[in-house]
Amino acid sequence: MLLEKLSNAISPAGYEGEVRNIIIEEIKPYVDELFVDRMGNIIAHKKGKGKRVLVDAHMDEVGFIIIGYNDDGTLRFTSLGGVNDKIPPCKVLYVGNNKIKGVVGLKPIHLQSQEDRKKGINYEGLCIDIGAKDRNEAEKYVEIGDYAVFDTKFGYFGENKVKGKALDDRIGCFILIEALKENYSCDFYAAFNIQEETGRRGALGSSFRIDPEIGIALEGTVCADMPNVPEHISGTYLGRGPAISIMDGTSIYDVSLREEIEKTAKLSNIPYQNRRAAAGGNDAGSMHGVKEGCRVAAISVPSRYIHSSVSVASISDIDNGKKLLIKFLQGIA
Amino acid sequence: MEEKEFLKKLTSSFSPSGREDYLYEEIKKVFEPYGEVSISNINNIYVKRKGSGKNKIMIMAHLDEVALIITDFSKDGFLKFKGIGIDPKTLVSQEVIINGKEDISGVIGIKPPHLMNEEEKDKAVTFQSLLIDTGLSTEKVKENISIGTFAYVKRDFTELLNNNVACKSADDKAGVVAMFSCAKGLEGKDLKTNVYFVLSAQEEVGHRGAKSAAYEINPDIGIAIDVTFDSGKFGADDRENKLGAGPSVCIGPNCHVKLRKMIIETAKECNIPYQVEVEPGNTGTDAWDIQIAREGIPTLLISIPEKYMHTSVEVIAIDDIKNTGLLLAKFIEKLDNMSLEEVLCF
Numbered sequence: 001m002l003l004e005k006l007s008n009a010i011s012p013a014g015y016e017g018e019v020r021n022i023i024i025e026e027i028k029p030y031v032d033e034l035f036v037d038r039m040g041n042i043i044a045h046k047k048g049k050g051k052r053v054l055v056d057a058h059m060d061e062v063g064f065i066i067i068g069y070n071d072d073g074t075l076r077f078t079s080l081g082g083v084n085d086k087i088p089p090c091k092v093l094y095v096g097n098n099k100i101k102g103v104v105g106l107k108p109i110h111l112q113s114q115e116d117r118k119k120g121i122n123y124e125g126l127c128i129d130i131g132a133k134d135r136n137e138a139e140k141y142v143e144i145g146d147y148a149v150f151d152t153k154f155g156y157f158g159e160n161k162v163k164g165k166a167l168d169d170r171i172g173c174f175i176l177i178e179a180l181k182e183n184y185s186c187d188f189y190a191a192f193n194i195q196e197e198t199g200r201r202g203a204l205g206s207s208f209r210i211d212p213e214i215g216i217a218l219e220g221t222v223c224a225d226m227p228n229v230p231e232h233i234s235g236t237y238l239g240r241g242p243a244i245s246i247m248d249g250t251s252i253y254d255v256s257l258r259e260e261i262e263k264t265a266k267l268s269n270i271p272y273q274n275r276r277a278a279a280g281g282n283d284a285g286s287m288h289g290v291k292e293g294c295r296v297a298a299i300s301v302p303s304r305y306i307h308s309s310v311s312v313a314s315i316s317d318i319d320n321g322k323k324l325l326i327k328f329l330q331g332i333a
Numbered sequence: 334m335e336e337k338e339f340l341k342k343l344t345s346s347f348s349p350s351g352r353e354d355y356l357y358e359e360i361k362k363v364f365e366p367y368g369e370v371s372i373s374n375i376n377n378i379y380v381k382r383k384g385s386g387k388n389k390i391m392i393m394a395h396l397d398e399v400a401l402i403i404t405d406f407s408k409d410g411f412l413k414f415k416g417i418g419i420d421p422k423t424l425v426s427q428e429v430i431i432n433g434k435e436d437i438s439g440v441i442g443i444k445p446p447h448l449m450n451e452e453e454k455d456k457a458v459t460f461q462s463l464l465i466d467t468g469l470s471t472e473k474v475k476e477n478i479s480i481g482t483f484a485y486v487k488r489d490f491t492e493l494l495n496n497n498v499a500c501k502s503a504d505d506k507a508g509v510v511a512m513f514s515c516a517k518g519l520e521g522k523d524l525k526t527n528v529y530f531v532l533s534a535q536e537e538v539g540h541r542g543a544k545s546a547a548y549e550i551n552p553d554i555g556i557a558i559d560v561t562f563d564s565g566k567f568g569a570d571d572r573e574n575k576l577g578a579g580p581s582v583c584i585g586p587n588c589h590v591k592l593r594k595m596i597i598e599t600a601k602e603c604n605i606p607y608q609v610e611v612e613p614g615n616t617g618t619d620a621w622d623i624q625i626a627r628e629g630i631p632t633l634l635i636s637i638p639e640k641y642m643h644t645s646v647e648v649i650a651i652d653d654i655k656n657t658g659l660l661l662a663k664f665i666e667k668l669d670n671m672s673l674e675e676v677l678c679f
Contacts, residue, residue, distance in 0.1 A: 072565045084446040086458060090423040090644045092491050092499065101491050103499045103648065105641035107567040109420040110617075120455045121422060127566060129640065129648060131493025133577070141494065151489070152428075157438060158410065158468015163428070222445050227408040228464055229444050279447045304466065305442035308426040312440055312468060 002026065003174045003318070007154040007164035010094060012063030012080045012147045013197040016040055019059040023173060023192050030180045031190075041206045042192040050186035050333045054212035054294075055179065055325070056203055056283045057172030057219075058196030061165065062307050064093065064148040066128070073132030075102065075142055078123045081197030085122045087308045093128060096146035102128040150309040160315050161238070167303045167311040169196065172218035175301075175322045179329065186332040196283055200250065203286035212294050214257065214332070215287035218325065220313065221245075221300035222280055234276070236302035239314045241271030242321035245298035247278055250285020254295035261297055264328045270320050275300060299325055336510050336658070337651050339363065340498065341490040343506040347432060349400035349483045350417060353378065353534045353542075356396060360509075360532060367516035368530065377546045378532040382516065386525035388673055391552035391630075392515065392661060393543060393619050394508025394559065395536030398501070399643050401429065401484040403465075410469040412439070414460070414484060418537050421458050423644045424486065429465055431484040433477035439465040439484065486645035495577060496651045503647040505536065507637050507654050508558035511580075514658020519665060526669050533619055543619035547626030553673055554592065554631050557620035558657060560649070561610060561636035572610050574638040577650040579606030580657040583634035587616045587624055591676060592633050599664045605656050610636065631677055635660070 011019040023042055028034060033045035042059075062081035069075060075095070079085075089106040104126055107116065128148060132138035154164030164170075176190050189210045193202030207215060221243055225234040236243045244261055245253050265272040275298075284296040301321045304312040348356045353376040360378055361370045368382035378396065399418035407413055412431070416424070424441050431437040441463055446454065453462075465484065467474050491499040512530045519528065529550050534542030536559075547555060561583075562569035563576050574581050582588075582597055600607040612634075615621055620634040637657055640648040668676065 070566060074566055082446070084443075086422070086425045086443060089425070090427070090486075090641070090646050092489070092646065101493060101499075103491065103493070103641070103646035105567050105646055105648065106420065106423055106644055108562060108642035108644070109418070110642065111562065111567075111569055112420070117420070118457050120457055129493070129499075131495050131497035131499075131648065133495060137494070151491075155438075157440070158466075159470065159473065161468040163438075163440060163468075222447075224444050224448055225409075226442065226444065226464060226466070227411050228462065229448065233448055235445075305426065305440065306445070308442065310426060310428055310440050310442075312442075312466060 003170065004154040006170035006173055007166055010149045011059055011061055012149055013060040013195045015147050016059040016194045023177060026177050027180050037205060037209065039202055039205045040194045041202045043206055044180060044190040046180065046184060046188040048185050048187040051213045052187045053214045053329065053332060054189045054191060054207060054210045054287065055176055055216045055218065056191045056193055056287065057176045058169045058193045058283055059173060060195055060197050062197050066142055066144055066146045066148065068144060069135045069138050070127055071135050073134045073138045074127035074129050075138060077128055077148060080147060082307050088126055089121060091309050092151040093148040094151055095128060095130065095142055095148045100130050100141050102130040105129055152310050157312055161312055162315060163310055163312045165309060167313050168220035168306040171220040171301045171313060171318055175218050175325055178322050179325050182326050184329050186329060188329060193283055200281065200283050200286040203283035204290060207287040208290045211291055215284060215294045215296040217282045217284035217298040219282045219298060219300035220303040220306060221275060222277060222306055223302035223304045236273060236275055238302050238304060239317060240273045242317060242324050243273050243275040243300045243302055245275045245300065248280050250281030251288055251296055253297050257295045257297045261328050264331055265324050268327045270324045272324065334363065336514055336654050339513055340506060340510045343509060344490060344500040344502050347485050348396050348398055350397040350535045350538045353396045363513065364516065367520060373549060375542060375545055376534040377542045380530040382519065382528040384524040384527040389527045389529060389550065389552040390665060390668065391529045391531055391550050391555045392512055393531040393533050393546065393555065393557050394512050395505045395619060396509060396532040397535055397537050399537050403478060403480055403482045403484060405480060406471055406474065407464055410467040410471050410474045412465040412467065414465055416460060418643055421460050421463060424463060425458055427645065428487040429484045430487050431478055431482060433482050435477055437467055437477055439467050441465055488645040497576060497648055498651060499646045499648045501645040501647065503639055503649040504560045504642055507560055507649050511558050511637065511654050511657035514655055515661040518658060518662030522666065524669055526665060528665060536619055540619050540622040543622040544626060547623045547630060551627060552630060555623035556633045556635060557618050557623060559618040559636050560639035560642060562642065563638045563640050565640060567641060574608055574610055576638050576640065577652055578608050579653060580660055581608045581610045581636045581638055583612050583616060583636060584609055585612040587612060587620050588633050589631040592631055595676065596633060596664050599667050600660055603663045605660045
């Protein structure tokens with residue numbers, strides 16, 4: 001399954017190669033033009049006579065980077081993109097291109113003081129253990145600057161759901177790949193961008209090059225619909241359809257474009273919801289800021305626990321997100 | 334079977350305190366070639382290797398493991414839960430298996446960081462703030478899961494450098510594997526001593542299985558095999574234990590002085606690597622209860638160094654497990670040729 005392949009691929013910000021190769025193989029038969037720009041973004045073009053539309057999804061995921069060695073052979077590390085410091089303990093990671101396995105340990109509860117038990121965790125206090133005897137041995141297997149990624153495996157979950165790592169934004173990549181398999185009258189550019197997680201940086205180059213009239217970001221977005229979070233701050237709900245953004249930390253979305261997308265959803269009987277959060281950001285923030293700027297929208301699939309080792313999303317939301325994008329693009333003359 | 338394979342099998346299965354019987358059939362299959370296998374009223378599993386004489390030695394490692402337990406149903410198929418011997422900090426963003434009528438997958442998530450207030454960001458998570466997401470409707474959940482159902486963190490057995498492995502419940506399934514290694518080592522040997530291997534129940538909630546096993550078997554000598562803290566970054570800095578440097582022989586009032594000297598001599602004679610650790614009082618292991626069973630039992634504690642105890646990524650060296658098994662087998666053989674009075678008199 002394509003989404004499974006994308007979710008399991010190891011491609012933290014700045015090291016997107018694995019996902020890039022999967023996408024290129026997948027979309028090759030369906031596009032008129034295909035190249036990788038000098039930043040590492042994939043640009044694909046399906047020629048059309050209508051408006052120039054750029055749809056974007058980012059290939060990178062949050063992960064970690066090795067910054068040093070401890071004398072006991074463990075590795076010091078920090079996050080690559082935003083991973084809250086409560087997340088890393090007691091996970092298995094793949095380190096570097098050779099996928100050396102390591103674990104992030106924690107002081108046994110028996111040895112923790114009362115204060116330790118109450119205190120949060122920070123990266124300075126954590127390390128990755130690859131089983132090396134000492135610093136010398138660790139240096140043979142891992143270099144400073146090597147990345148690390150969770151070992152989570154994609155799978156079906158509960159009723160009509162999937163779980164896996166990097167659903168933000170491999171779901172976006174999946175939808176964009178599927179959309180490229182259909183036909184349109186608009187001049188359709190797809191950008192699979194690098195480094196969204198470290199500041200939406202890949203999207204700057206790809207949108208500067210394409211200079212679109214309309215820009216659409218596809219995302220896996222925050223969904224805090226758990227029973228222990230007050231409803232008004234949940235952002236989105238799982239299973240209620242793709243979320244259409246109003247504003248976030250990097251964009252105020254074009255009102256008429258948003259209304260057109262909502263109208264498309266209604267006409268096609270596709271469930272949707274508005275993203276009821278103003279925090280966060282995505283590549284649309286880069287897209288509308290280059291050159292003269294363009295009208296932007298964001299269509300997102302709600303994903304519980306993004307930026308962690310395992311996220312959960314609804315299969316019907318993914319499917320409806322795909323349908324909504326395709327219908328909307330087909331409606332653009 | 335190889336030690337690593339057996340450890341993988343045991344740590345991929347689940348035996349929370351009180352439900353050690355889950356693994357009885359599996360244990361029976363593995364230990365049957367080496368002795369007579371039975372299970373007691375409180376789920377201690379005994380493997381009796383008969384000798385030609387009267388003396389009895391009991392080797393014990395606990396089969397139970399720390400676990401999660403479902404305490405309530407929340408909305409939308411989410412579950413409230415508590416830990417038995419588990420730090421909630423180790424549970425954030427973990428996949429779990431809920432041990433219902435059928436195994437149900439779950440995910441323990443936390444709310445996104447941008448929704449946490451400053452206090453939540455700085456403080457450790459608590460069980461109250463965590464839920465298990467099943468992705469199912471509450472109705473569906475209730476078909477399979479009830480209050481009191483156990484759960485555990487799902488973790489693939491992970492091989493690290495230097496024949497180290499990371500897994501859940503190496504505490505104390507590593508000890509069980511060491512006993513297996515010992516049983517293999519004694520196979521075909523003509524022993525006078527009766528050897529009782531005990532896979533004890535309920536160690537994690539207060540070494541309760543040890544008490545009844547020691548009573549029931551009434552051995553002349555008892556040896557507990559457990560895991561101990563290493564001395565590394567997240568270990569105990571008051572110890573000298575290192576992974577891969579051999580079993581750690583405990584020194585302190587819980588351990589019989591002459592027996593301890595004898596087992597160290599055995600290690601030296603047979604060139605088995607070993608280390609020592611000091612425990613001035615309660616060892617917090619089965620050994621503590623074995624020692625005071627009935628009229629009192631001369632006891633030893635041999636421990637396998639472990640990193641990150643009671644987490645889902647406990648790290649242990651396979652070589653230490655093998656050397657523990659080897660040391661036990663050699664010690665039993667040595668004992669066989671001595672009179673107990675000689676060994677145990679003060």
